[in-house]
Structure formats: structure tokens, C-alpha cells
Amino acid sequence: MGTRVLLRRVRADDEARFLELAEASEGLHRPWVRLPRSAGEFAAYLARFDQVTAVGMVVCPRDGGDLAGMVNINEIVRGSYQRGVLGYAAFLPHAGRGYMTEGVALAVRYAFDQLGLHRVEADIQPGNVESLRLAERLGFRREGFSPAYIKIDGTWRDHERWALTNES
Template sequence: MSVDLAVGTRVVVRRVRADDEARFVALAKESAAFHRPWVVLPTSPELFAAYLARFDQVAAVGMVICLRDGGDLVGTVNINGIVRGCYQRGMIGYAAFLPHAGRGYVAEGVGLAVGYAFEELGLHRVEADIQPGNSASVRLVQRLGFRREGFSPAFIKIGGVWRDHERWARTADHVY
């Protein structure tokens, strides 16, 4: 059993764990077309094991967003590339699972994860890289107080293609 990292009105955020594999992989398969081209999630036990291995709780924290009622997985949120020292920053990534997309669950969960990053991990800055055209993701980070800071061509390789990204960020001490 895993301890919840953050509890919201409708969702909880907890660390992703090995016993999430079957449901996570099934939802990732069901949601693959919905995610394309924004994100690629693990759709096999082998890919899930590699995904899980990335989260060392130092440089990367992997979480799932679950319904408070029933506990079903509604999405995933990760804080990757955590840098300490004078930076105290991390990169947030997230995705909704069908059939739960479009109901605000992931927005609530990402908000909880950002709070966790600031309050529990002690980060000063959380960044989000978003592909142009992903208007749902832009609206999500805007609602959470992120601001657009720039544009990076051919920034991140997703699905074998180097993709442009807008750079968004929020700091712990800044009210937007």
C-alpha cells in the first residue's frame, strides 16, 4: 500500500508502483491515439518496467492521479530532471487516461503535484514543456499560474521525432 502524496477534492496523487502495471498499461493502450503526438506512455509490461525504473525519487518522481472514490487511475504526472543546488527546479509532465479525460481530474492532480514539488520537494521552480497546438495542456498550466517563457525548436524527441516546444514555468514565490 502506498501513502498518498497529496489529496484533493476529487483525486489523490501517489507514487506510481509496480502493481499499477496492468491497469496503467491497459489505459495507456486505450489512450494512445488520444495522446498522439503529445506523449508516448508505456504500453507493455517491459516498457512499464523501464518507465518505473526512471523514478529514483531524487532526479525524478513518478506519480499517478487516482479518483478518491474507487481509486481508478485517471492520469499520470511526473516531476523529471530535478536539479538541486542553486537551481531547485524540476520539469513536470502529465497525461490523462481515457475514459477520464476532459473532466478536470488531471488538472486537479497536476495542481496537487505542483504543490507537492514546492512544499515537499522544496523546489523553487517547476517547468512545463508543451508542444505548439496542445491547447488543452496550455489551458491547464495557465489555470495553475504558469507563464510562457519561450519557444524551443526541435527541443524534445517524442515518438522518434524532434518536436518544438513552448516553455512554461511557475516559481514557488511568485503569484501570477
């Protein structure tokens, strides 16, 4: 738990509010990320989170319990890698209040302390200035650039690769 937010696993009873906020925030997310837009897409989204290869969470302001955003730890690889890839997005009207910085920091701590990961990565489109700033605030380092790296909404998009390692 953070000082202003808490992080918890996303669950089926979040569906209505999650979809409502994702739709209201679509302009904020485009073209950076595509969130579920229907009950079927939300069910598929939840099904991805097997707690082994992926964990899905929501960021909630402590003063109201609404959903301020989402954070996923995807593509968890064990063995000699011990790494996962972050995905995150803020929801309006909560964007710009620092909730996601605190929520993503909690997710990174969870990845290191609870999941035992050594490395957390974030793949960020070069034009997504807010996401790049968030990664920098949390101490992520830029490790490279990958052209046409991830297909989002039918388009192959360039991404910068950022990472943070657990040195403890």
C-alpha cells in the same frame, strides 16, 4: 489530497491497469507524449523514478480509485536551480473531467512543499491545446519557444516552455 482526486506514487502493481489505460488513450496522447506500451517499458518507466532526480505519480479519483492519469516530476536539479520538469497525461475515460487540473496542482504543491523546489517547468507542444490550457489554469507563465526541442516517437518536436515558481 485534493477534493476529488488523490495523488500517489506509481508502483509496480499499477502495471496492468496503467498499460491498459495508456493503450486505450493512445489517440488522445499522440503526438504529445508516448507512454509505456509493454511490461518491459513499464519496468523501465518505474526504474526512472529514483525519488531524487525524478518522481512518478498517478492521479486517482477519490470515488473509485482508478487511474485518471499520470504526473511526473523529471530532471530534478538541486543546488542553485532547485527545479523540476513536469510531464503529465490523462487517461480515457477520465479525460475532460478536471481530474488532471487538480492532480497536476497537487504535484506542483508536492514539488514545492515536499521536494523543496523553487521552480517547476512544463514543456508543451504548441498544438497541445488542452495541456496549454491546463498550464494556464494553474498560473504557469509562458517563457519561451524552443524549436525541435524534444524527440518524441522519433520526431524532434517544437515546444513552448512554461514555468511556475514558489514565491513563499
